[in-house]
Amino acid sequence: MSRSEVLRATGPTASASMDVKIGMKKDGTITAGQIFFRMQGGAFPGMSPIGEALPCAFACYDIPALKHEAVEVIANRPKAAAYRAPGSPMAAFAVESMVDEMCRELKLDPIEVRLKNGAKNGSKSSYGPIYTMIGLQETLEAAKAHPNYAIPLGPNQGRGVASGFWFNHGGETSVSLAVGEDGTATVMIGTPDIGGSRASIGLMVAETLGIPYEDVRVNVVETGALGVNEPTHGSRATFASGKAAVEAARQAIAEMCRRAAADWGIDADAVEWKDGAAHPAGPNAGKHPPMTIGEIGAKMGSTGGPISGHHEVTAGGYGASFGTHVVDVEVDPETGRTTVIRYLVVQDAGTAIHPAYVEGQYQGGAAQGIGWALNEEYVYGTDGRLQNPVFLDYRIPVASDLPMIDTVIIEVPNPGHPYGVRGVGETGITPPLPAIAAAIAGATGARIRSLPCTPPKVLAAIKALRG
Amino acid sequence: MRYHTPTSFTDAAAIAARATGTLRFLAGGTDVLVQMRAGMVQPDDLIDLKHIPGVDKIEQTPDGGWKIGIAVPGIVLGGHAALVRDWPGVVEGMNLVGSTQVQGRATLAGNLCNGSPAADSVPGLIAAGAMVTVTGPSGSRDIPVEAVPAGPGKTNLAKGEVISSITLPPRGKNGGDAYLRFIPRTEMDIAVVGCAVSLRLDGDKIVEARVALGAVAPTVLLSEACAKAIIGTTLDDAALAALTKAAEGAAKPISDKRGTKEFRIEVAGVLARRAAKIAYDRAKGLTK
Numbered sequence: 001m002s003r004s005e006v007l008r009a010t011g012p013t014a015s016a017s018m019d020v021k022i023g024m025k026k027d028g029t030i031t032a033g034q035i036f037f038r039m040q041g042g043a044f045p046g047m048s049p050i051g052e053a054l055p056c057a058f059a060c061y062d063i064p065a066l067k068h069e070a071v072e073v074i075a076n077r078p079k080a081a082a083y084r085a086p087g088s089p090m091a092a093f094a095v096e097s098m099v100d101e102m103c104r105e106l107k108l109d110p111i112e113v114r115l116k117n118g119a120k121n122g123s124k125s126s127y128g129p130i131y132t133m134i135g136l137q138e139t140l141e142a143a144k145a146h147p148n149y150a151i152p153l154g155p156n157q158g159r160g161v162a163s164g165f166w167f168n169h170g171g172e173t174s175v176s177l178a179v180g181e182d183g184t185a186t187v188m189i190g191t192p193d194i195g196g197s198r199a200s201i202g203l204m205v206a207e208t209l210g211i212p213y214e215d216v217r218v219n220v221v222e223t224g225a226l227g228v229n230e231p232t233h234g235s236r237a238t239f240a241s242g243k244a245a246v247e248a249a250r251q252a253i254a255e256m257c258r259r260a261a262a263d264w265g266i267d268a269d270a271v272e273w274k275d276g277a278a279h280p281a282g283p284n285a286g287k288h289p290p291m292t293i294g295e296i297g298a299k300m301g302s303t304g305g306p307i308s309g310h311h312e313v314t315a316g317g318y319g320a321s322f323g324t325h326v327v328d329v330e331v332d333p334e335t336g337r338t339t340v341i342r343y344l345v346v347q348d349a350g351t352a353i354h355p356a357y358v359e360g361q362y363q364g365g366a367a368q369g370i371g372w373a374l375n376e377e378y379v380y381g382t383d384g385r386l387q388n389p390v391f392l393d394y395r396i397p398v399a400s401d402l403p404m405i406d407t408v409i410i411e412v413p414n415p416g417h418p419y420g421v422r423g424v425g426e427t428g429i430t431p432p433l434p435a436i437a438a439a440i441a442g443a444t445g446a447r448i449r450s451l452p453c454t455p456p457k458v459l460a461a462i463k464a465l466r467g
Numbered sequence: 468m469r470y471h472t473p474t475s476f477t478d479a480a481a482i483a484a485r486a487t488g489t490l491r492f493l494a495g496g497t498d499v500l501v502q503m504r505a506g507m508v509q510p511d512d513l514i515d516l517k518h519i520p521g522v523d524k525i526e527q528t529p530d531g532g533w534k535i536g537i538a539v540p541g542i543v544l545g546g547h548a549a550l551v552r553d554w555p556g557v558v559e560g561m562n563l564v565g566s567t568q569v570q571g572r573a574t575l576a577g578n579l580c581n582g583s584p585a586a587d588s589v590p591g592l593i594a595a596g597a598m599v600t601v602t603g604p605s606g607s608r609d610i611p612v613e614a615v616p617a618g619p620g621k622t623n624l625a626k627g628e629v630i631s632s633i634t635l636p637p638r639g640k641n642g643g644d645a646y647l648r649f650i651p652r653t654e655m656d657i658a659v660v661g662c663a664v665s666l667r668l669d670g671d672k673i674v675e676a677r678v679a680l681g682a683v684a685p686t687v688l689l690s691e692a693c694a695k696a697i698i699g700t701t702l703d704d705a706a707l708a709a710l711t712k713a714a715e716g717a718a719k720p721i722s723d724k725r726g727t728k729e730f731r732i733e734v735a736g737v738l739a740r741r742a743a744k745i746a747y748d749r750a751k752g753l754t755k
Contacts, residue, residue: 334734334737335649335734335737336730337649337651374651375651375652379724387724388724391655392655392656392657393657393724393725395651395652395656397652398652398653398654398655400653400654401652401653401654454651455649455651455726455730456726456727456729456730459730459733460729460730
C-alpha cells in the first residue's frame with residue numbers, strides 16, 4: 001500500500017467526546033467520579049474501543065463512588081483500528097484534564113493529589129478486580145523527586161502532570177525451543193518484534209539456561225510453525241512469549257538433566273541445572289564433573305534424540321503498567337505555537353529485562369502522544385474525504401520537534417511472570433495528551449478541551465481569555 | 468518523452484517554442500521529478516538546463532549586486548559567505564526549502580517557477596527587489612520577481628520563455644533583510660504564512676523598505692502599505708503597530724488544511740513585526 005492508501009484505508013483510532021464530573025474536597029480528596037463517553041469507530045458496531053476506554057478512565061484512582069456510561073456512535077467514516085492503548089488516551093485526556101483543572105483551581109500540587117487518591121496495592125480497581133502488585137505510587141514519588149519537577153519555569157512556560165494506565169495482556173501463546181549440537185539454543189516465537197521483544201526473550205532464555213546471550217537465537221517464525229499465537233498486541237509479546245519461552249527452556253533443562261542422569265547412572269531427580277550445565281544435586285548423587293549444554297547437545301543423537309522444549313498456554317498473570325509524565329512547554333503567545341521544552345516519562349516496567357528497549361518504548365509512546373496532543377489530525381473535507389493523506393500534512397512530530405525525552409524505569413516486579421515482566425508498550429501514549437494540555441493551561445491560562453492543541457486553536461483560546 | 472540538453476538559453480527557448488505538448492524545464496528537479504514520479508505530470512519535452520555554461524555560478528555584478536545562475540542549489544547559496552552577508556534574508560528563505568538532501572538540488576528559479584504562494588524563497592527575493600532575466604524566442608528581457616507568479620502552479624512567462632538568471636541589486640550600506648515563516652512543526656512543513664522584509668537605514672530611521680507576504684494570497688504579495696507603515700520611522704512601537712495592521716490588511720488568505728483564514732491574517736501581522744525587527748537589527752549591524 002502507498003502511504004496515502006495506508007492513511008485512507010487502514011483505519012485511524014476512534015473519534016471521541018467525553019463528559020467528566022469529579023467530586024473533590026478542598027484538601028484534594030476525591031469523593032466521586034462520573035463519566036459519559038461517546039466514541040465513533042466507523043460504520044460498523046463494535047469497532048470503537050469504548051469497552052477499553054471506560055475501565056481505563058479511573059484506573060489510576062481509588063475512588064469510593066464511580067459511575068461509567070458510554071455510547072458508541074455509528075457514522076460513515078473509516079472503520080477504526082487498534083491504536084496503541086486503544087481508548088485509554090482519550091479517557092485519560094478527559095479525566096486527567098479534569099483532575100488538573102481542579103488542582104489548579106484549588107492550588108494543589110498535581111502529584112500530591114494523585115499520591116493521595118491514586119490506586120495502591122489492595123485498591124479495588126475502577127473496573128472491578130483488586131490490584132495486588134502495582135507501581136503507580138512509585139512512579140508518582142519518582143516524578144516528584146526528579147530534577148525536572150523542580151526546574152523553575154520561564155515566561156510563557158507551563159508544566160503539566162498526568163498519569164496513565166494500560167491493562168496489558170497475556171493471550172494465546174506457543175513457543176518452541178531447540179537445543180543445538182553446539183550447545184546453543186534456538187527459540188521460535190510467533191509474536192513479531194515491534195520494539196525489543198526478541199532481545200528481551202533471548203536474555204530471559206539465556207538466563208534460564210545459564211548460557212551467554214550470544215548463544216541464544218530468537219526467531220519470529222511463520223504462523224504454521226507453531227501452535228496458535230495471538231499477534232503482538234496488548235503489550236503482550238515480551239510478557240507472554242517470554243513467559244512461554246522460559247517454560248520451554250525449563251522443559252529442555254529437565255530433559256538435559258535426564259540425559260546427564262542416565263550417563264551418570266543416577267536418578268534424574270538427583271541432577272540440578274546451573275550455569276549452563278547439569279550438576280549432581282548433592283554429595284549423595286556421586287562425584288560427577290558438570291556436564292555442559294554443549295556436551296549434552298553434542299551427543300544427543302545417541303542419548304535419546306533431539307532435545308527441545310515447548311510451551312503452549314493462554315498466558316495469565318499479566319500485570320498492569322502505570323506511568324506518570326511531567327512535561328514543560330513554552331507557548332508563543334502571539335501565534336499559539338507550543339514547543340515541548342522538557343519531557344519526563346516515569347513508568348513501571350515490572351522488571352526491565354532490556355532497559356534500553358524499555359526506555360525506547362517509553363520515549364516512543366511519549367513522542368506519539370505528543371504528536372496526538374499537538375498536531376496530528378485527520379482533516380476531512382465537506383465531501384467526507386480525507387484531505388491530508390501524506391506526512392507533509394498529517395503532522396507527526398519530526399526529530400527536531402522533540403526534546404530529549406528523559407526516562408525513569410520503575411521496577412515493581414509482576415508476580416505473574418517468572419522474571420517479573422510487565423508489558424510496557426502502550427501505557428506511554430496515554431499521559432501525554434492531558435499532560436500537554438495541562439502544561440498549555442499553565443503557560444497561558446487557557447484550557448484546551450479538544451485535541452490536537454494546534455496553534456490556531458491555542459491562539460484563539462488565548463485571545464478569548466484576554467477578552 | 469524527449470529529453471533535451473541545450474547548451475544555451477537561446478537554444479532552450481527555441482526548443483520550448485517548438486514544443487506542442489506538455490513541457491517542463493529541469494533545473495534542480497526537486498519539484499518536476501517528484502511530480503513525474505507521482506504521475507502528476509508526464510512531459511512530452513523535458514529541457515534540462517544544467518548543460519548551459521554558467522548556470523551553476525554566483526557572480527558579483529559590476530555595480531556590486533549578485534547574478535545567480537538558475538541551477539545554483541540552496542546549499543551553495545548558504546555556503547557563499549559574501550552573498551549571505553549581503554542578503555541573509557534571501558538565503559535563509561531558500562535554505563528553509565525541503566531537507567538537507569533537497570537543498571543539494573533545489574534552486575531559486577525552480578522555487579519561483581513552481582508557482583506556489585507558499586514558496587519560502589520568493590518573499591525574500593521580492594523584498595530584496597530581485598530581477599530575473601527571461602529569455603524567449605525573440606530575445607531577453609528583465610522583469611521583477613513579483614511579476615513572475617500568476618497563481619498557484621502558474622507563471623506569467625509566455626510560451627518559449629525561460630528564466631536565464633536571477634539578479635540581486637547591490638545591498639549598499641545600512642541595509643538588512645530577513646525572512647520568517649510560520650509552520651506548526653520545526654521542519655518538513657509548508658509555510659502557513661511567510662514574510663520577508665528588506666530595509667535601509669539612515670541613522671536610526673528607515674528610509675527604504677519592501678515587505679513581501681507569502682501563503683496569504685494566490686501569489687506572494689508585495690505590500691506597499693506595509694512598507695509605508697515603517698518608512699520614515701525608527702521602527703518604534705507605533706510603527707510596529709502600523710505594520711501589523713497593514714500586514715493584516717494586505718493578507719487575503721483562504722482557510723485550508725494547513726491553517727485558517729483568521730489565523731493566517733493574525734500571524735501575517737506577527738511575522739511582519741518580527742521580520743522587520745530582525746532586518747532592522749541586521750541593518751544596524753547588531754546581528755548577522
